Amino acid sequence: MKKEDDMAKQDTSRPARAAGAPDPSRRSLLRGTLAAGGAVAAGLMAGRARAAAPVTSVTPDPLITEVQDWNRYLGGGVDTAPYGLPSEFEADVVRRNVAWLTADTTSSINFTPLHALDGIITPNGVCFERHHGGAAEIDPAQHRLMIHGLVDKPLVFTMADLMRFPRVNRVFFLECAANSGMEWRGSQLNGCQFTHGMIHNVMYTGVPLRLLLEEAGVKPSGKWILAEGADASGMTRSIPLEKALDDCLVAFKMNGEALRAEQGYPVRLVVPGWEGNMWVKWLRRLEVGDKPWQQREETSKYTDLLPTGKARRFTWMMDVKSVITNPSPQAPLSHGKGRTVVTGLAWSGAGTIKRVDVTLDGGRNWHAARIDGPSLDKSLHRFYYEFDWDGSELLLQSRAMDEMGYVQPTKNALRTSRGENSIYHNNGIQTWRVQADGVTENVEVS
Amino acid sequence: MLKFPKAFPMGAATAFAVLFTLSTPVLAAEGAGKSGIERPEGGYGLGREALPEEIDAWDIDIRPDGTGLPEGRGTVAEGEVLFTDNCAMCHGDFGEGVGRWPVLAGGQDTLTNERPEKTIGSYWPFLSTVYDYVRRAMPFGNAKSLTNDNVYAITAYLLYLNDIVTDEDFELSKANFTDIHLPNEANFIDDDRYEEPHWKADAAPCMTDCKPDPVKVTMRARILDVTPDGEGDAIE
Known part of the structure; x- marks a missing residue:
């Protein structure tokens, strides 16, 4: 199974624990679980943005009915990590180079x-x-x-x-x-x-x-x-x-x-x-x-x-812009139809973000997203759009408006004005295509 | 329904002033930037006066009008030797660039092409930038190791590689530096972004039935397959 192979590969590619740290029993547990494969492993891989399929089985969940290693044996002491690092299950959350x-x-x-x-x-x-x-x-x-x-x-x-x-x-x-x-x-x-x-x-x-x-x-x-x-x-x-x-x-x-x-x-x-x-x-x-x-x-x-x-020259200001961060190609919509959270970021060098709209159909119809968290001058803003996904293909976009009334343009509007060689200041609207199976891709639309 | 001010059309000359005019109420409202910190009379009395030798050691920037140029001189022929020894491993013997390191010469009349070649000769507006940058940042990994005469010679050689001077005996010096102008100087304009029509569109954008037909995918990143680390595969 390709999926399990990928997971196993991910596990071996993880950096080893810091020297001097006690070998936690959960490490060996993880290996064993991965070898066994299945939904339990997928659950442990939450950090991989590869969520488990919803548990619909009527058989009791062994994660609940059985005592787990982390439930029985001691974890690391306070001197394990004098400067704390993310959980090993988050090892994929790193900067990447192209x-x-x-x-x-x-x-x-x-x-x-x-x-x-x-x-x-x-x-x-x-x-x-x-x-x-x-x-x-x-x-x-x-x-x-x-x-x-x-x-x-x-x-x-x-x-x-x-x-x-x-x-x-x-x-x-x-x-x-x-x-x-x-x-x-x-x-x-x-x-x-x-x-x-x-x-x-x-x-x-x-x-x-x-x-x-x-x-x-x-x-x-x-x-x-x-x-x-x-x-x-x-x-x-x-x-x-x-x-x-x-x-x-x-x-x-x-x-x-x-x-x-x-x-x-x-x-x-x-x-x-x-x-x-x-x-x-x-x-x-x-x-x-x-x-x-x-x-x-x-x-x-x-x-x-x-x-x-x-x-x-001297094109200093960063214009109003937004992007949907989930789902996106590295974070597919793997849970199937039903309740779905779309989230993303919006920002403007001109001040605060006043509004973000989200479309599911490539820009034919838009819905006001919910901005949550502090709305600060020249800072990222977090937005959410929650809906019931019917499982059909989505063409997701977000469109930000800042407090000065500037509206994020389409990429084609920018190309009409600037051609394709200006390199910098591309604040155009991004499209993600979500397939019925949840796989998400960077596309452009008509 | 929220109402928003129409996007301001900003002229090249006024863009900057307008930006600040617009920013002021925001900052005042939040107390951001304007920290409300009152400077004590007579100042903070922190730091010490910089000595002339210290300013001389660090103040190496050069402007297009020649401000900052040191005394010195160097010829094209001298520059060729220095360039071969110090620069060619990345930039190529003739400034053509090795791998993805910057191309320094050629590319004239390509700026309107589908793939422009932006070099000192085809794109850079000012020769002072060449002297300034070579002196502060080159050779890559051994910055600030060249003498002022070395930098004059390398700059002269870069002019030669770009056919801006044609005589191998040409000597560049503080005295004749500002006589030389790069071909593309006149093609830089102030920021007139906000004259673009899309910024002037109604700031209450369409919400329903905004496109007549169902939207079609016109381009897919998957076709190019240039995403690193097999990320494309990981989601299959």
């Missing part, structure tokens, strides 16, 4: 497993990574942040200095401008992790950039800042001073803990609602100037080529 996209993993991107997450907060360990010279490892004691240029007094801060400024907590999405960029020519990748996973949403703790700039004293001629990273790519972007003074943060925490190395530890720039490349990681320098610097990432990259041969 190897053919880039030349080397040290200048590449991976993708957030959106299909396996819920709520609005992205766990730190699965926030997608994009870096241009590998993830730098920097001792915070050896990190410096310099502000200079058109300022009254150029300054150098240590991390300890930064921690003495007033700080704030804000939840923001960070979306790469190239998110969904592989889909401009048509449906290409089977999974919302790959089509929409260049995004994450965390709570940042940091110092308003305005306070740091005011400490140095920006001269009246200052109109732009250049932000630079300390990594091997020396990442740089020009940012208008108005934005820098408005809502940008110099952040050192994400979801309450220190930034992960791959997210710019010990300190990064937060540029709410604007393309992720501007959120310079390993931030070491802020220069104030009177013009933009026309750096590599704002000229040769992150400019949007149009069919005329002209290219838009």
Whole structure:
């Protein structure tokens, strides 16, 4: 049976338990159960998004009538995992790379497993990574942040200095401008992790950039800042001073803990609602100037080529967008007809999301979805649409509207305006085709 | 039925200003961004003054008007040797690119093609970006190891590979740098996204009977089969 073979393969591919951890009896139990196959194994594989068929048997469920190992024997002690990790049954919930996209993993991107997450907060360990010279490892004691240029007094801060400024907590999405960029020519990748996973949403703790700039004293001629990273790519972007003074943060925490190395530890720039490349990681320098610097990432990259041969530059804002995360190709609708939960994410660089509509028939008829959880400025919003599935084919789409009244466009509307070579800022409506057997695929529709 | 403001048509020049105008009430309402933190008189007194030597060490950015260019010089011929030793393993001897590493030369007149080739000669608007980027980030894995003269020479060689200079004896220096303009400079425009017709559509979109015929699938990702890790198989 192919299904069981796949499961067995999954089990052997799981990483081994951390060294020093006692061999839990449930590990051997899992192996045994998998060898036996059947519905019990499928139940254990819930993390695989391969849910068990509903139990309709009239025979008593041995999971209830028999004492299970975890019910009898002791689990791990409090010193088993000083830094906690997800359950081993969640081993598939990881960032994934698309190897053919880039030349080397040290200048590449991976993708957030959106299909396996819920709520609005992205766990730190699965926030997608994009870096241009590998993830730098920097001792915070050896990190410096310099502000200079058109300022009254150029300054150098240590991390300890930064921690003495007033700080704030804000939840923001960070979306790469190239998110969904592989889909401009048509449906290409089977999974919302790959089509929409260049995004994450965390709570940042940091110092308003305005306070740091005011400490140095920006001269009246200052109109732009250049932000630079300390990594091997020396990442740089020009940012208008108005934005820098408005809502940008110099952040050192994400979801309450220190930034992960791959997210710019010990300190990064937060540029709410604007393309992720501007959120310079390993931030070491802020220069104030009177013009933009026309750096590599704002000229040769992150400019949007149009069919005329002209290219838009400084396309900073991330437009209103949404995607259904379940079901999706990596998370098929395996439970059969009956009560069904469709869920997904919506966001806009212009502010909050006011409404999300869901269609089951490829856009002929739409239904208002239910937004649940905090509705925060420039943050992911979680939506749900619950219905009774009759088991027939579905063409699922979601359509978001933000508080400014912008409505997520169709991919074809974007292509009409921009052609197929602009790479960035593809916020078009995504279609998933759900077959009667629940298998779900990335498609485009008439 | 909720009513929403019509999408604002934003002109290229006004897009930015409008964005901020629109953002303000949101921020004020939530107290986001505007943290309500009052800066003490005289400031926080944190950090120390940056020394001129420290600013010089880090301030290596260069603008199109030549601001930031260091003293120095280098010829096409010198650049060819340096490029072969330091760059060709990824970018190819003639900037043609190895594997998926960036192509640096050629591609002129391809920007309206189905598959544009975006290179320094065909796409990049400013030569200052080449100098700045090579000096800060190249060679890949050994950044900031080239001298300023080395970078002038490599930049000169990249001009030569793109037929922007044709003389192997051409010497690029701080003095003549801003005389050189890349061919595609005029083809960059400000962000005029919000002029696109779809943004001006009625912000109360259709809810029922929005398409006359049953919807048909026109394209399937499965046909391409480029999804990694056998994810496509796992759901069979």
